[in-house]
Amino acid sequence: MQKHDGPLVTAKERHWLGDAIVANPILVQAVGLAPVVAVATTVRAALLLAAVTAALLLICEPLTAVLLRKLPAWLRVPCYFAIGLALVVPLVFLLESMDAPIVASMDIFLPLLALNSVVAVRCERYAVLRAAPAALRDAAANAAGYAAAALLIGFLRELLGHGSVWGRHTADWNVRGLWMPFGGFLVIGLLAAGLKLLLRTLSEHGIIIGAHRAMELAPEDREVRKEKTRKLFEDAETRRRVLRAAGVLLPEEEIPPTTEPAPAPTEEPPPAIESAARAAPKQADAVTRPLPDAVLAALQSLEEMDLEGGGARDT
Amino acid sequence: MIRETLLSMFNASLYAVFLYNFIFSGGLGTTEVIRAAKKNGGMLAFAGLISFFSMLTSAVSRLLTIWIPSFETLSFAWRCLLFGGILLVLYLLTGVALAFLKIRAQVFLLKYLGMAVLNTLVMAIPFLNFQRSHDLPRALAFGLGAGIAFAGASLLINSGMHKLQQNKSIPVMFTGVPATLIYTGLLALAFTGFTGASLFGAEGGI
Numbered sequence: 001m002q003k004h005d006g007p008l009v010t011a012k013e014r015h016w017l018g019d020a021i022v023a024n025p026i027l028v029q030a031v032g033l034a035p036v037v038a039v040a041t042t043v044r045a046a047l048l049l050a051a052v053t054a055a056l057l058l059i060c061e062p063l064t065a066v067l068l069r070k071l072p073a074w075l076r077v078p079c080y081f082a083i084g085l086a087l088v089v090p091l092v093f094l095l096e097s098m099d100a101p102i103v104a105s106m107d108i109f110l111p112l113l114a115l116n117s118v119v120a121v122r123c124e125r126y127a128v129l130r131a132a133p134a135a136l137r138d139a140a141a142n143a144a145g146y147a148a149a150a151l152l153i154g155f156l157r158e159l160l161g162h163g164s165v166w167g168r169h170t171a172d173w174n175v176r177g178l179w180m181p182f183g184g185f186l187v188i189g190l191l192a193a194g195l196k197l198l199l200r201t202l203s204e205h206g207i208i209i210g211a212h213r214a215m216e217l218a219p220e221d222r223e224v225r226k227e228k229t230r231k232l233f234e235d236a237e238t239r240r241r242v243l244r245a246a247g248v249l250l251p252e253e254e255i256p257p258t259t260e261p262a263p264a265p266t267e268e269p270p271p272a273i274e275s276a277a278r279a280a281p282k283q284a285d286a287v288t289r290p291l292p293d294a295v296l297a298a299l300q301s302l303e304e305m306d307l308e309g310g311g312a313r314d315t
Numbered sequence: 316m317i318r319e320t321l322l323s324m325f326n327a328s329l330y331a332v333f334l335y336n337f338i339f340s341g342g343l344g345t346t347e348v349i350r351a352a353k354k355n356g357g358m359l360a361f362a363g364l365i366s367f368f369s370m371l372t373s374a375v376s377r378l379l380t381i382w383i384p385s386f387e388t389l390s391f392a393w394r395c396l397l398f399g400g401i402l403l404v405l406y407l408l409t410g411v412a413l414a415f416l417k418i419r420a421q422v423f424l425l426k427y428l429g430m431a432v433l434n435t436l437v438m439a440i441p442f443l444n445f446q447r448s449h450d451l452p453r454a455l456a457f458g459l460g461a462g463i464a465f466a467g468a469s470l471l472i473n474s475g476m477h478k479l480q481q482n483k484s485i486p487v488m489f490t491g492v493p494a495t496l497i498y499t500g501l502l503a504l505a506f507t508g509f510t511g512a513s514l515f516g517a518e519g520g521i
Contacts, residue, residue, distance in 0.1 A: 030346065030492045034342055034434075034435040034436075072425075073425075077433055078403055078407060081406075085399045089399070103391065108442040108443065112438055112439060115433055176512070177504075181341065181345075182500045185499045189496030192493040194488075196488045196489075196493060197488040
């Protein structure tokens with residue numbers, strides 16, 4: 001497989017809308033699939049799904065960055081659900097009072113919109129480690145990416161499955177299979193492959209950079225890239241730049257290292273980042289010291305996530 | 316009487332696992348299934364958590380519908396609020412209990428509690444029980460069936476992902492997420508066969 005050793009580009013240096021494509025929540029990260037697979041069979045349903053998800057992301061991510069980060073992780077997750085319920089239940093009341101046909105067509109999937117996993121994943125993997133502006137930017141990128149993918153999937157399933165667009169009859173075919181969840185999986189899988197091909201082509205021509213997550217490097221390529229990142233972090237100035245650009249720590253506490261032995265890094269990046277950040281007292285001169293392994297691993301994970309468009313590695 | 320109840324529970328579980336598999340035929344909890352399938356360890360423990368909470372939510376929701384006589388006449392929005400509230404309260408009670416009880420599995424349970432409880436699969440069970448007017452035993456069996464369906468789906472996807480990773484003839488653009496999703500789609504197609512649905516034309520269906 002071709003290696004992609006492009007320059008270090010953090011999420012901050014790339015246009016926020018780029019993340020919507022490069023780290024698309026549905027087609028690249030494969031999160032928030034349940035409502036899309038089950039509900040997004042028409043453009044109308046996809047639009048409702050996209051609107052609710054966007055509202056949830058735009059509320060939850062900045063709120064997590066500002067307030068909820070102070071809570072333990074197990075207490076933050078129900079907060080996202082409570083916010084989701086607070087948004088979805090009045091919407092159901094409103095739609096019911098209007099006697100909207102979408103209530104019947106979406107049925108039990110309407111309240112399930114309060115539980116979109118993309119919200120919890122983005123909040124727990126990104127917003128909890130960032131300042132509010134970075135979290136808001138990530139929310140906007142993911143909301144745009146989710147909406148674009150959901151609308152495209154809804155459009156294709158309505159056109160090919162129902163032979164209509166926005167409820168207007170356009171063709172005589174009627175492929176029922178596309179309304180069903182398996183049709184949703186197949187459409188999403190094919191679109192994900194199409195996006196991957198597009199990103200590879202654009203990347204090879206140097207039009208976009210930092211699409212490594214979307215292109216899913218082979219394990220050996222990942223190791224090469226990790227080693228490269230590790231070497232770059234040995235330089236104090238680069239380390240400082242990456243810390244600032246990643247926005248992981250607030251300006252007054254941007255120096256994370258500690259003299260105590262740090263816990264071993266876990267398999268998943270976020271807990272490692274969290275434990276490393278917790279274990280790290282402020283030390284003004286620490287930027288010149290070697291970083292403990294756990295902090296280094298955490299920063300590497302963060303840098304990789306940024307390089308890969310803010311996408312989570314194991315989703 | 317006991318035999319009939321057990322048989323009825325067995326039927327409800329079978330229905331949830333095969334006839335209307337919540338994951339493949341219903342599309343519920345798909346993100347969680349794929350994420351669980353990516354991890355080789357703890358998959359069945361996670362499925363156990365899902366089963367437990369599906370059963371607990373089913374039981375509490377069913378008892379609530381018995382205790383509140385006017386529940387049947389409540390609007391859909393009120394039911395959303397009540398079922399959502401039940402799930403939230405159960406989650407918080409479990410979380411608080413786990414935070415204070417220093418048991419061996421505390422770290423694992425607290426780490427995966429959110430993903431195991433607050434997902435579309437567990438949330439949908441009370442609604443499905445209500446729609447189908449299930450009594451308490453059947454509601455419990457439905458919850459158990461959800462957990463079994465989750466475990467089965469995780470194992471199937473996990474095994475498929477390993478095979479797909481070893482297969483070097485897959486075009487690069489299909490490797491990873493696209494291959495996993497298409498494979499899951501084909502599994503879902505197989506389970507759709509159990510529902511007796513028609514794939515083409517407006518007639519037939521579930």
